Amino acid sequence: MELLIGEPLALDLLNTRTHDLDVLDTPGDFQTWLARQAGRLDPPSGPLTPEGLAAVRRLRGHVAAALDAVRAGDPPPDAALAAINEAARAAPAHRVLEWRDGGPRVRAERDGEAPAALLAQLAEAAVDLLADPAARRVRGCEGPGCLLLFLPAHPRRRWCSPDLCGNRVRVARHYRRHKEA
Template sequence: MELLTGEPLALDLVNTRARTPSGAEYDVLATPGTFQPWLVKQSGRLGAPGRPLTARDLAALRELRGHVETALDAVRQAVPAPPEALAALNEALRVAPPYAYLEARGAVLVGGTRRDGSDLERLLTQLAEAALALLTDPGVGKVRQCEAPQCRTLFLPAHPRRRWCSPELCGNRIRVARYYQRHKPTA
């Protein structure tokens, strides 16, 4: 199943759990094979792990996704986020914090940012940082769920009238269903 990406990274993480048009549940974080293509799509925003992720790694990512989703739901409903979700996000933020470095390349000094920690720790921290950015953004209240039946995708609309995660996918399905309803033969 092809998932839409390109929303803020934290929304893309939450959207790794989706429903197919038939209503079946699909989870990108179910296996390393289903997660790898998503990770490749995010390569401009996330560092790629140096080793394949394990089932235990994916369980940690699913847990983080659940906490992000819980905190996001609370923020969207304008209620306090559960303390356990915030504690989990804060823990993920601490495991591989970024640090600045300076190195010489010949006679030129260059600087940048690195992280210590395992591949999983770095990935969890990057995703938690993306959640922090989304959850503290004043526009987080604008996050919507796609209005198409069976779709659970969240998006941040660039236009206030946007109703679907994708006009080409969900929007088209709705338009086709409406057309069918208007033009179906009467018995």
Template sequence: MTFPLVGEHLALDLLNTRTAQGDLVDGPAGLAAWLAEQAGRLSAVDRVGEGEVAAARAVREAARPALDAVRRGERPPAEALRVLNAALAAAPSHRVLAWSEGAGLGAAVRRPADPAGRLAAELADAVAELLTDPRVGQVRECEAHDCVLLFLPAHPRRRWCVAGVCGNRARVARYYARHKEETA
């Protein structure tokens, strides 16, 4: 399974698991594949089951209306904030200091919770980070007519999620429309 646009902000990567073609994390196999793509960005989940799928999807479904509202400068829906805050509260984090020969003192973040709760909290934390980022108003939807993906543009003129896919389709469509008019 391939996931579009992996490497955006983690919250956007999560939101982009719901595409125009459907839900890419609608079961344990889909979520496990997505988590593998996110290696190093989230705590490892040994076994992905229906609980983890439900937790990830709940955070994603709360994140979308919250992001839509914040992008417009409006108050997010109370239910979306309730779901996100519940996920954060279910697995609070704390730092654990540890000494490692050669690397020195380090601080690792720990979230003592069941795997589904930990996953939901980490995803909700990423959503909270995006919602409070000053650049949240710059999050864009792909301009391709059949694409629903979101991205945070590095360049202000970026219009498509992936220029080589959606951008090319838009350019080809314009080309054919132009030539169809010329031959008509």
């Protein structure tokens, strides 16, 4: 399973669907994706049910619709905004102060069941991305058939990953040149 991980969390959510794989089809694939998001996302206490995965897929669809509109310079659809805000509201976060190792530690804790808490985290990541002016710079990979999105740190970036699509494009270009010669 080759996935692009390390973009803003909302883009990583959108990138759970590639041309040949949808991580949200099976609980096992989704658990693997969640594990790769360690430190960025509090995983649910147990595996998501099929209904929970369906809810994440629906949220992903709303985030995709909103981001597509923002990238085009349009306001996001009302239905997408309502769904994102509803998911964020379902498990609000509150700060908890703890005292460990002789000093304070602040962490976020969420109310709500596991699926709602996960959806809220993903929705808040979408809110952060969509509210950021950088959302208009999100690009789609230029690799043939690639659906992955990225936020380029450099304006010349064209591929989701130089090791994935970048290498495929370069190899295909090399093959075409040598075949024609």
